[in-house]
Amino acid sequence: MNAPILRRLTELRALTTTWHRHGEIIGVVPTMGALHQGHLSLVEAAKAGTDRVIVTIFVNPKQFNNPEDLVNYPRTEHEDAQKLAPYGVDAIYVPDPQEVYPQGFATTVSVAGLTNVMEGEFRPGHFDGVATVVAKLFLQTQADRAYFGEKDYQQLMTVRRMARDLDIPIEVVGCPTIRETSGLAMSSRNLRLSPQGLEVAANKYRIMTNLALALKQGAAFEALAPQAESDLLAAGFTQVEYIQLRCAETLEPLTHVTQRPARLFAAAWADGVRLIDNIAV
Numbered sequence: 001m002n003a004p005i006l007r008r009l010t011e012l013r014a015l016t017t018t019w020h021r022h023g024e025i026i027g028v029v030p031t032m033g034a035l036h037q038g039h040l041s042l043v044e045a046a047k048a049g050t051d052r053v054i055v056t057i058f059v060n061p062k063q064f065n066n067p068e069d070l071v072n073y074p075r076t077e078h079e080d081a082q083k084l085a086p087y088g089v090d091a092i093y094v095p096d097p098q099e100v101y102p103q104g105f106a107t108t109v110s111v112a113g114l115t116n117v118m119e120g121e122f123r124p125g126h127f128d129g130v131a132t133v134v135a136k137l138f139l140q141t142q143a144d145r146a147y148f149g150e151k152d153y154q155q156l157m158t159v160r161r162m163a164r165d166l167d168i169p170i171e172v173v174g175c176p177t178i179r180e181t182s183g184l185a186m187s188s189r190n191l192r193l194s195p196q197g198l199e200v201a202a203n204k205y206r207i208m209t210n211l212a213l214a215l216k217q218g219a220a221f222e223a224l225a226p227q228a229e230s231d232l233l234a235a236g237f238t239q240v241e242y243i244q245l246r247c248a249e250t251l252e253p254l255t256h257v258t259q260r261p262a263r264l265f266a267a268a269w270a271d272g273v274r275l276i277d278n279i280a281v
Helices: 009-021 037-049 067-073 079-086 126-141 150-165 188-192 195-201 205-217 221-235
Strands: 026-031 054-059 091-093 145-149 171-175 239-247 262-270 275-281
Touching: 009 026, 009 037, 009 054, 009 091, 009 126, 009 239, 026 037, 026 126, 037 054, 037 079, 037 145, 037 171, 054 079, 054 126, 079 091, 091 126, 091 188, 145 150, 145 221, 150 262, 150 275, 188 275, 195 262, 195 275, 205 221, 205 239, 205 275, 221 239
Parallel strands: 026 054, 026 145, 054 091, 145 171
Antiparallel strands: 239 262, 262 275
8 A cells, every 4th residue: 555645744743643642653764765675674663663654755965965976866756655555654754845944944953972983074064964854854753763774873873862862752773784685785875886886895795794703803903904995995996985993882993892892884985886884793
């Protein structure tokens, strides 16, 4: 069954107010569209954990520091609605831009600390855009639970901190990264990769997994990181922006995995596309 596509906040609020009046728990899956199995796994988790599910589709201009990236981002609303049909979601919220950023909009939500490293370093302003739009979507949907993938782990941590700091009454649920059979983390950006680019991109997970194995055996990260970067370049990546070991709870840098729960993060370019990934160590 096709869910209704709502474009105005008044339409959405009419539904959510009724659902809450009946004591139903609302889940939201915020997306920018171009849905893949990773997004759909979030929908499945939301369906299992709530009574009503809203999927939002909004290509947020405020989180793109590169205008070309915004222009090239795939927009596939019709196909997305078809992919969602078998899951029985209750509403698809595709707000018009003025519903999110009305004329005169002048507020920015900024999360310090967590956003200063990794993606924040290479994409200035990105997380301000993420925190601002997600705060708006949380308040517009009035959801009780929100579902995000661990593939964008720094984003997940930022959204959790934002909701907590602003006392937004919502539980932010992290869900495991969904991968292709090659190991490549599913991402809407993968649509822009050529067949050769997909082969190159698949090497990142293998290289990161090998590095994680060595770290688990007690090796120091600084001793292994240069070789991992060289391996990525040898596999066909054209640029490695970062490969870092950080605390899974605070994102502080680590030298050994025995110190605290850790995650390995990497960002690199292949076939003209910037790809990020992370794995637990």
